[in-house]
Amino acid sequence: MNDCCQGSNILIYSCSGGSDVGEIADRTARKLGKEGFGKMTCLAAIGAHLPKFLESAQAADLNLTIDGCPVACARKNLEHIGVKPRSYILTEMGLVKGQTPVSEKIVEETAEKIKSGVTAPGGQGTGACSCSCC
Numbered sequence: 376m377n378d379c380c381q382g383s384n385i386l387i388y389s390c391s392g393g394s395d396v397g398e399i400a401d402r403t404a405r406k407l408g409k410e411g412f413g414k415m416t417c418l419a420a421i422g423a424h425l426p427k428f429l430e431s432a433q434a435a436d437l438n439l440t441i442d443g444c445p446v447a448c449a450r451k452n453l454e455h456i457g458v459k460p461r462s463y464i465l466t467e468m469g470l471v472k473g474q475t476p477v478s479e480k481i482v483e484e485t486a487e488k489i490k491s492g493v494t495a496p497g498g499q500g501t502g503a504c505s506c507s508c509c
């Protein structure tokens with residue numbers, strides 16, 4: 376996390392898909408939440424257009440989506456309500472859908488990459504802070 380983001384309101388959404396990369400996305404989001412990097416919240420509530428969740432997304436300093444694959448379900452849920460998240464897509468960070476055994480090690484590595492803003496070329500996380508607090 377960049378220094379400027381300390382104490383800011385960061386919401387984390389995961390696609391939580393049924394595939395291996397979807398599970399890794401979910402577990403990574405939970406890990407980041409438990410570590411205090413941001414607060415994991417409910418993507419399904421965004422899809423259901425529940426007012427309190429829409430308001431929280433619109434008020435956040437940064438909405439961060441973690442998707443397993445380029446279908447980008449989490450990112451698109453946010454875009455459908457007019458919110459542009461900072462998007463991480465695990466297959467653009469080196470994971471292969473259907474061929475990535477889920478392990479604590481891969482979850483830790485993925486969380487570290489997201490925390491340091493590192494993605495492979497072509498990923499939407501640029502390493503530059505994109506929050507609205509600076």
Ligand code: SF4
Nearest residue numbers: 390392443444447448
């Ligand atoms: S982004 Fe990919 S892995 Fe995640 S729910 Fe959508 S299709 Fe499944």
